Amino acid sequence: MAAGRPSSRPVRAGAHMHRWAMILVAAALWSCAPARMVSAPGDSLDAIESELAADIAVLASDGFEGRRPGTDGEAKTLRYLAQTWQAIGLESGTNDPAHPWFAPVALQLITPERFEARFFRGKRRIALPDGAIHLYTSGRRSLLERSPAVFVGREGENLDRSELAGRIAVMLWDHPRQAEQREALLEKGSAAVLAIVPDAAELTELAFWRSKGAYRLAETDDGAQLDGLLSQEGAEILLGAERFAALAAAARGESFRPVPLEIEARFEAVSLSREVRTHNLIARLPGKQPDAGTVLLLAHWDHFGRCAEGQGTDQICNGAVDNASGLAVLSAIARRLAQAPQLDRDVYFLATTAEEWGLLGVRAFAQDPPLPLETIVAALNIDTIAVAPRGGPVAIVGHGMTALDRDVERIIAKLERKPGDHQYANRYVRRQDGWALLQHDVPALMVSSAFADREAMEAYMRDRYHRAADADDAIQLGGAAEDVLLHLALVRHFASLDAYSVRAP
Template sequence: MTVKTGIRLAVCLCALIGLGSCAGSDGLSRADANNLDRIESRLSAHIAVLASDEFEGRRPGSEGERKTLRYLADVWQAAGLQSATNDPAHPWFAPVELSLMTPQSQSVRIMRDGQSITIPETQVKLFTSGSRALVDDAPMVFVGKLGASLDRAELAGRIAVMIWDHNDRNDQRDALLENGAAGVLAIISDEAAFAELVHIRKNGAYRLAEESAGSVLDGVMSLDGAASMLGLARLNALLDTAKMPGFRPHPLDETASLEARSIPGTVRTHNLIAKLPGKKPDSGAVLLLAHWDHFGRCGDEATGDQICNGAVDNASGLSMLTEIAEQLGKGPRLDRDVYFLGTTAEEWGLLGARAFTRDPPIPLDTVVAAFNLDAVGIAKRGSPVAIVGEGLTPLDDEVKLIAAQMGRGLGNSQFAKQFVKRQDGWALLQADVPTLMVSSAFASPDPLRDYTKDRYHKPSDEMDEIELGGAAEDMLLHLELVRHFGSTASHPPVRP
């Protein structure tokens, strides 16, 4: 279906899902609002199950995983989807084997001018991707927020001390290690953020089992710990200097001897893969995905609430994925197959999405368009949408036209750009799959900033705080996107 520019959302609602009447007036009529209310209610019902305490925070390899995947598979099958693993031994659930490294012990010794500096053990925590990592008497260098721009000569054999409080922190840490740093210490200025990260990482970190990460050493240090190491005045001076244009790494007077040990383990988890068969499967496929995992029990025992339910992140995305499956299952078959992918271990480095690209059920070059659904339960009704991944695929013009036809404005593209590498779509983009995240949740800084500050990766990310107005409208947009790219008439096959 193609709707003309300027036609009200009411027409889209009725044509797409057949919910109620389409009486005309400018703006949303009462019937239109009721239809959106019904969509919100259906999304909410799925989230209430997936983000319940019974599902234990959906940690990979846990009982919560089993309940999550069984619930999704049952609903998807009832909607008319078929298993798409192409593996009779593992219908619906594609195995993904992970290595788990759980911190065991650490040793920290900082020296300046031959004198040992005491840093409370609670203020610095070390981690290693292997069983043991050791750095002895290494010089330290303060790099601020610099990472990829630094070369090996500036980092080799040194402990890089970085600032954690910015959006590209994970990429910065990885770049520092890849460019030769012997280890990385990240200064976290917010005490609560420091405690939260330490609590999450003490439960271990995953990687794909077939990958050998060596014994990489990294750690986090509180602001008080950094002040103990450097002195408060020098620390503040360094933090101020890092904000200045042209800042370059600053060698420190301190040297560090650091050791971290971990206990290795193996976790067997799964991606969930299904499809709605199309009439012309040889014409390619459309892919929709959302990660099902969260952190399990990651709250502090002292607070009483230990379960990180992940209502927004990402029970909300799963609910939209499931509702789209149910709505498409009721309608006529599209030309192309539509694949539905629930990924594991997104929170630990997009691992499920990466595993999917390494062993896909179909050739990846047959996917004409993919759309990731993540953390959609933030924006209010009437919000614009952002295209996360804009400029990286040939899909932009078609997506923008469809959004405009449905009365959806475009949000802050520069703000949305910073999330490209922080979601599963990035793993697919690296495998040359044209993937976007089209979402009202990433169109404006304010709602996302409030969510990140108060609930992101915390036990407070629960059902009673979710906002589904924008998600309901986004679901309608994705139905139209899937129908557009699923049709060989509106999106013809690319001819060699």
């Protein structure tokens, strides 16, 4: 699940191209062979849990090196998944004979090189201590001459462009929608966004992540964006301790509006750029009437690789919950569908790359899809699912955003599952692949026990999310096993012309 946090070690793109070529050629030849059908899997919850645990143990093992795009870990991950899916009985879904199974995605890795920040109050320059500020650009170079600053607190999405254009938006980082706020401020025309991070340890961790670079789609040309991190000590020097405290307190009020500051700044940030080749994996289970539309199941395969250098002996972020668990659920669903009577509609299975860096793999899929997007009658994303125990409720991430809710809720009730807090679940809607599909009018949901268990999810987010602690010895598969059966019912419903008669154009 994405959180707007960049990732770790720079990728040596060229070092793996020959190895990748060999793997893809072997996979293409192997994919022409008859599929090996596996024995029918069990549908008891205990059997499903064991099956999920086995897949997660492989995908989240140290041998897969944290599944970072463009690395040996990617090659091992996609080879394992492609072999698993073909053995199940799926076929390539790229609809591109030149690239069976693996759809190429070209990325750029943007790594910070240097920055300079100068602050002024009138003609007087304000000096900050070393480490108080960090600046980053999403392009090769960003330069901002003396621009005025405005304090926006926790506001972003509801602000007018006129309040932000040409200004440095100074925001608070200490709230759950921090990444969404920063994105909204940049989209609405802020010259730069500066996030005040009050916790010194968190600032150090964020700066560590940002120093390792971020990905973007290679073909995008949306201009360089400039943002940064500022310590609370730095904010108090710039604004005065009493004024900063007063502004932070005022920002908690419902009537808060942006406050212009008597500060201007000159920012410059420079980055290095290199190309990284990565891949989506796309498979298909053919239906009896493929022209009647498609059901899409997806889960992202990527994580952060070796992400904890210098922070102890365990340096690999294995991503067992996020998102080896989603991949395992995807494969468990595929096994059962492949052994059942043929459905009316095609079912596509998509394992996306670079979700953690801004939903990039699914954005590439949507820009160059192997099937018309308007033919997708339902898209079900599976992410961060190994959190909740058995017997818990189910929530819909994306509730109220598609016409699918009523059908999904009926199936949840039919399986005697309880509805969860959809409003809480929707806090995560922008941080998962379904969001990118919604932007292309694809009806996309995430139906999950994990996001219905607020206590368990928030404990995971606090203690293990995007850390080396997200390993296969700390997963909860009870709810995930129940969700396998729920997704089987959902797919059968939406892939049936009798049960779901809305036909794709």
